[in-house]
Amino acid sequence: MRRSLFGVLASIYILLSGVPSGFTQTIQKNDYVFTFSAKISCGPVEDQGSTGTCWSFSTASFLESEMVRTGKQLIDLSEMFYVRLNYLEKADLYLRYQGKNNFGEGSLSHDILRLYQKYGAIPESVYSGLVGNTSRHSHGRMEGLLKKYLDNLISGREIPANWRDGYIQILDEHLGPLPATFIYEGRTWDPKTFAKEFVGLNASDYVSLTSFSHHPLYESFVLEIPDNYVHASFFNVRLADLTEITSNALEKGYSVVWDCDVSEKGFSARQGLAIVPSEEVLASRDQNPFELPTEEMEITPELRQLEFDSYGLTDDHLMHLVGVAKDQKGNDYYYVKNSWGEAVGLDGYLFASKSYFELNTISITVHKDVIPETLSRKIGLPTNESLND
Numbered sequence: 279m280r281r282s283l284f285g286v287l288a289s290i291y292i293l294l295s296g297v298p299s300g301f302t303q304t305i306q307k308n309d310y311v312f313t314f315s316a317k318i319s320c321g322p323v324e325d326q327g328s329t330g331t332c333w334s335f336s337t338a339s340f341l342e343s344e345m346v347r348t349g350k351q352l353i354d355l356s357e358m359f360y361v362r363l364n365y366l367e368k369a370d371l372y373l374r375y376q377g378k379n380n381f382g383e384g385s386l387s388h389d390i391l392r393l394y395q396k397y398g399a400i401p402e403s404v405y406s407g408l409v410g411n412t413s414r415h416s417h418g419r420m421e422g423l424l425k426k427y428l429d430n431l432i433s434g435r436e437i438p439a440n441w442r443d444g445y446i447q448i449l450d451e452h453l454g455p456l457p458a459t460f461i462y463e464g465r466t467w468d469p470k471t472f473a474k475e476f477v478g479l480n481a482s483d484y485v486s487l488t489s490f491s492h493h494p495l496y497e498s499f500v501l502e503i504p505d506n507y508v509h510a511s512f513f514n515v516r517l518a519d520l521t522e523i524t525s526n527a528l529e530k531g532y533s534v535v536w537d538c539d540v541s542e543k544g545f546s547a548r549q550g551l552a553i554v555p556s557e558e559v560l561a562s563r564d565q566n567p568f569e570l571p572t573e574e575m576e577i578t579p580e581l582r583q584l585e586f587d588s589y590g591l592t593d594d595h596l597m598h599l600v601g602v603a604k605d606q607k608g609n610d611y612y613y614v615k616n617s618w619g620e621a622v623g624l625d626g627y628l629f630a631s632k633s634y635f636e637l638n639t640i641s642i643t644v645h646k647d648v649i650p651e652t653l654s655r656k657i658g659l660p661t662n663e664s665l666n667d
Contacts, residue, residue, distance in 0.1 A: 305624065307550055309570040310605055312629055317601040317613065318533045319346045321354055323626030325619035327415030330383030333505070334360045335617035336535050336596040337390040340643070341399075343533045343600065344479055355477075358407025358415075359400045359469070362453050363393045368507060369428055369445055377432045383421050384505040387535040387596060387643040388486055392508070395481035398469030404460040407453045420452035485649070485659065488512040488641040489520045491583045496656040503593040503640065512641055513657045517579045521636060525602060527648040528612070534599040535643035536614065536635075539591050544634060547616065550623035552630035554637055571605045577636035585637065593640045603629060 305312045320343045326335050334357040346352050364385055372381045407415065427445055431437055459468050467476070493499040498511040515523075524534050539545075543560075544553045546568055554575045555567040565572055585591035601613030610632040620626040646659055654660070 307624060308568065312603040312605055312611060314601055314603045314613070316529045318343055318528065318531060319352065320533065320598065320600050320615055321352055323615060323620045324617055325414065326617045329415045329417040331357060331361050332596045332617055333385045333387060334390060336598045337387045339598040339615060340533055340535045341477070341479060345477060347531055348478065350478060354402040356400045356402045356405040358453055359405050360390050360393050361407065362449055362456060363397055364389055365424060365449060371507060372428050373431065373437055377429060380504045380507040381425055383417055385507065386505050386537060388510050389508065391481040391484055394473060398473035399477050400460065400469050400472065401462055404457065404462065405454065409452065409454045420448065423448050483645055484643055485646050486512045486641050486643045487515050487520060487523065489515055489517045489579065490586060491579055501641065505593055515653065515657065517582065517636060519653060520639065520642065521632065523644060523649055524599065524642055527644050528599060528602045530648060532645050532648050535596060536599050537593060537596045537640040539638040539640065540595045541592065542638060547618060547622050547628060550628040552628060552634040554631065554633040571607045571609055574631060574633040577633050582637060591638060
């Protein structure tokens with residue numbers, strides 16, 4: 279099959295940026311020196327603009343990396359394809375709940391996986407979601423118009439059968455109409471055929487996990503966060519399991535979608551660093567934790583639960599974990615691909631410490647094969663040969 283220009287450029291990018299697991303590479307920021315033990319191939323950093331669509335950018339990037347891991351060429355998937363489809367599904371539920379269900383720009387990783395399985399995929403070159411002379415995503419006005427349209431329907435106490443016509447018109451005006459078919463690499467596709475034959479991933483291979491004590495361990499439960507508008511269930515595991523699965527996945531060449539809290543003092547997108555300095559360090563005027571590795575807090579499940587219950591731990595942002603590294607003092611970090619553009623942080627990336635991950639993770643989405651067989655049995659997944667052997 280003839281390769282697209284993006285495919286050729288993406289392959290060059292992989293050689294320069296996405297190196298195989300085990301390759302030693304260092305990055306220095308201030309007096310931090312990070313040395314990788316694993317770094318996973320992914321596409322270029324993108325910019326979600328003035329939108330709450332991190333869930334689409336992070337999960338689309340994850341699927342792109344999964345294509346590379348399974349031996350396919352790296353392509354740029356359309357994030358706005360899923361954003362548009364998601365607004366249609368949100369509208370259905372919002373009306374059925376008579377305006378009492380969450381409606382807005384935010385969603386979660388499982389929403390893309392569900393939409394991918396149901397509707398397929400489209401390349402970014404076919405559907406960018408930018409109309410006219412627009413060069414940067416901004417959805418505030420569109421979201422307001424969509425919600426007002428639905429609220430007017432609800433206040434009328436009667437939903438006409440053709441209500442979607444006006445709703446779709448708003449989406450068309452701001453994102454552009456969706457193509458029923460498109461040409462890519464010399465062939466005509468529809469989204470479902472493109473997903474099946476070109477992307478070639480199975481959405482049922484991916485699972486979302488979390489770790490909280492207000493529900494029983496090793497059971498699934500509906501995670502109580504506003505953006506979980508479909509009321510989907512997450513597998514509940516120990517905090518140690520969550521961290522081990524994440525590290526094991528990355529070391530084995532599987533990337534991870536990370537849903538987390540970025541509203542903490544220790545998160546600095548500008549510095550490209552997310553840490554949890556100890557109380558002593560925070561109180562000291564002699565230490566700048568963003569300049570030099572310092573002592574971090576010890577994170578416990580009890581502290582996580584307290585933070586979640588008190589709104590200290592909130593569902594703020596989704597990003598793509600694509601590597602594992604240590605600083606010069608031996609502290610562990612995850613290498614994180616953000617979606618705020620290349621000008622933010624370390625060319626669009628940041629390092630999140632293990633402590634930050636443990637305290638501020640809402641959930642992760644991973645391929646089911648990275649979950650140890652014994653844990654798969656506990657949570658009711660079909661067992662696979664353990665990758666920990």
